[in-house]
Amino acid sequence: MKLKMHENSLFAILLRSQWWISVAIGVGIFLVARFFLPDVYAVFVGLPFFAIGAMAGLRQLRAPSASRVAETLDAVRTMSWAEFSGAAEAAFRRDGYKVTRLEGNDADFELVKAGRTTLLSGKRWKAARTGIEPLREHVATGEVSGTAAAFAAENRIRILQGAELAALLTKR
Numbered sequence: 001m002k003l004k005m006h007e008n009s010l011f012a013i014l015l016r017s018q019w020w021i022s023v024a025i026g027v028g029i030f031l032v033a034r035f036f037l038p039d040v041y042a043v044f045v046g047l048p049f050f051a052i053g054a055m056a057g058l059r060q061l062r063a064p065s066a067s068r069v070a071e072t073l074d075a076v077r078t079m080s081w082a083e084f085s086g087a088a089e090a091a092f093r094r095d096g097y098k099v100t101r102l103e104g105n106d107a108d109f110e111l112v113k114a115g116r117t118t119l120l121s122g123k124r125w126k127a128a129r130t131g132i133e134p135l136r137e138h139v140a141t142g143e144v145s146g147t148a149a150a151f152a153a154e155n156r157i158r159i160l161q162g163a164e165l166a167a168l169l170t171k172r
Contacts (some may be wrong), residue, residue: 011048012053014049014053014054015050015055015056015059016056018056018060019053019054019057019060020053021053022049022050022052022053022056023049023050023053025049026046026047026048026049026050027046027055028046029045029046029049030042030043030045030046033045033046038070047101051116051119061165064163064167064170065162068166068170069163069166072165072166072169072170073166076165076169083123085100085101085108085109085120086171087169088120088122088168089101089109091168092111092120092168093170095113095168096113097111097113098111098112098113098165099111100112104126106119107119107120108120108121108122108123109121109122123140144169
């Protein structure tokens, strides 16, 4: 059984925040705990926040810079379908997925990892803006309207766009 952190829990929010926020909270908790506990024990009270700060810092170090994201997205927009699908296939294989190309309009790839199967459609990778209708048939990587994002969330559709798409395609 795999445990999953709730997306709105304090630690999940801190993981998505700048690393120094968690460290500052940890220091604050440590300073307050010193009034009630010996220093050795006060460190342990702030330790989870220091650990979250370190994890968030590592994630932020590994994430592509804004200029790298822009470069990658510009390069993706100039790719043909054959180039883009090849790059996406290679990226998912690097992430440990078994990738099968599919024929037809429903999906482009079947991705299998850890017993879970995902269908991926990326034919609208060049679209500047995507609404609800294309999401019913394809996953988009361009800018997504607010109603389309809500529709995707309700229907458990994951949209790769911006920094997430750039990170996937630039991993080595």
